[in-house]
Amino acid sequence: MKVSDFNYDLPPELIAQHPLAQRDQSRLMVIDQATGGITHRVFRDLIEYIEPGDLLVLNDTRVLPARLLGVREGTGGQVELLLLRRIDLNTWETLAKPGKSARPGRFFSFGDGRLRAEILEVREDGNRIVRFHYEGVFEKVLDDLGEMPLPPYIHEKLEDRERYQTVYSRAEGSAAAPTAGLHFTPELLEAIRGRGAETAFLTLHVGLGTFRPVKVEVITEHLMHSEYYSIDELTAQRIEAARTAGRRIISVGTTTTRTLETVMRDRGRIEACSGWTDIFIYPGFEFRIVDSLITNFHLPESTLIMLVSALLGYDHTMEAYREAVRERYRFFSFGDSMFIRSSRFKEGPNHDRQA
Known part of the structure; x- marks a missing residue:
C-alpha cells in the first residue's frame, strides 16, 4: 500500500486547539469492527459498551514539561x-x-x-x-x-498543563501525551470497574516520532521510531490472566497497542519486562492480543491511522474518517475519540483473531 492511500480531506477548523471543559464530554464514535457500523455517542457513554470480564489496558506515562x-x-x-x-x-x-x-x-x-x-x-x-x-x-x-511540548498543529496556549496529562499519569518520560486516555475521569474509571471490568497500567514513553511525517511512498519502506516501554508484574499477571481466559482486551491508545503487540511478538506471552519497541503496525498485521481499541482521530498519512486500519480494516477506517468530517468531530490530540468495538466470544489464547 502507498502512504497516499491514507490521506483524507480535513478542514483546518476541525483540528482541536484546546481541551473541552469536561474530559468525558468529548464525542465518541463507536464502530463495529466486523461490519463497520457507526454509532455516535459521548465518551462517558463508553460505560454502556463495557462488559463484565473486559480488561482495559492504559498507558500511565506522564508528559515532561520538556x-x-x-x-x-x-x-x-x-x-x-x-x-x-x-x-x-x-x-x-x-x-x-x-x-x-x-x-x-x-x-x-x-x-x-x-x-x-x-x-x-x-x-x-x-x-x-x-x-x-x-x-x-x-x-x-x-x-x-519548562513548558508542555504541545504538538505543532496546536497554536493556542494551554492554560492548565494537567489537561495534557491523563488523570492516571504516573511515570514521567514522554514528549507527548497518550491522547486516547485524555477522555477518562476517575469517576468513569471507577464506573468501569463497577461493571465487573478490570483496568491495568503499562508504560510507554511517547516520542516526537509520533508527529514525524512518513516520507516514503510505499509504507513498508518506512522506518519506525523507537520508544521505551515497561510492564510490571501485577499488570503482566492481569493481562495474561485475561488473555488465557479468552476475555476481551481493550487497548486504550495506539501506544498501549504497540506495547502489547511487541511483547506478544517477542515473548509469546505477556510478562513483566521492559525494552524498546519500533514495531510498525499496518494493514495485514496479525494482532495477537488486542481485541478492541480506544483511540483519537489521527493525522492523514500517519503511522497511527495505518495502525487503526490494521485493526478495523482499511475501507471501514477511511469511511469512519469521512463520517467524522461530515459530523464535524474534533480531530487530533485534544479532539474526539473512537471505540473500535469487538464483541467476539473467545475460547482462550488461541482463538481466531482476524483483523
Whole structure:
C-alpha cells in the first residue's frame, strides 16, 4: 500500500486547539469492527459498551514539561531545547532550534541561569546531546522552567498543563501525551470497574516520532521510531490472566497497542519486562492480543491511522474518517475519540483473531 492511500480531506477548523471543559464530554464514535457500523455517542457513554470480564489496558506515562526557552551565553541569542530522551542523570538527547547555534562546547541559559545547558555532541540525525548544570533536583527545576511540548498543529496556549496529562499519569518520560486516555475521569474509571471490568497500567514513553511525517511512498519502506516501554508484574499477571481466559482486551491508545503487540511478538506471552519497541503496525498485521481499541482521530498519512486500519480494516477506517468530517468531530490530540468495538466470544489464547 502507498502512504497516499491514507490521506483524507480535513478542514483546518476541525483540528482541536484546546481541551473541552469536561474530559468525558468529548464525542465518541463507536464502530463495529466486523461490519463497520457507526454509532455516535459521548465518551462517558463508553460505560454502556463495557462488559463484565473486559480488561482495559492504559498507558500511565506522564508528559515532561520538556520545552525549554532560553538564550545563548555570551550573545543572548534565543534558543529552544526540546528534551527527547534521558541518557543519564544530567545528560539528555534533545532537539535544538536554531540548530546552527547549538554547537559542541557552547552553553545556553534558562531561567536567568538557574539551568545551564552544555552542548556535547551533534548526532547524525541533527539531535543534540546536552549536559545540564543546576542546583537542586532536576525534575523540580524542569517543572518550574519548562513548558508542555504541545504538538505543532496546536497554536493556542494551554492554560492548565494537567489537561495534557491523563488523570492516571504516573511515570514521567514522554514528549507527548497518550491522547486516547485524555477522555477518562476517575469517576468513569471507577464506573468501569463497577461493571465487573478490570483496568491495568503499562508504560510507554511517547516520542516526537509520533508527529514525524512518513516520507516514503510505499509504507513498508518506512522506518519506525523507537520508544521505551515497561510492564510490571501485577499488570503482566492481569493481562495474561485475561488473555488465557479468552476475555476481551481493550487497548486504550495506539501506544498501549504497540506495547502489547511487541511483547506478544517477542515473548509469546505477556510478562513483566521492559525494552524498546519500533514495531510498525499496518494493514495485514496479525494482532495477537488486542481485541478492541480506544483511540483519537489521527493525522492523514500517519503511522497511527495505518495502525487503526490494521485493526478495523482499511475501507471501514477511511469511511469512519469521512463520517467524522461530515459530523464535524474534533480531530487530533485534544479532539474526539473512537471505540473500535469487538464483541467476539473467545475460547482462550488461541482463538481466531482476524483483523
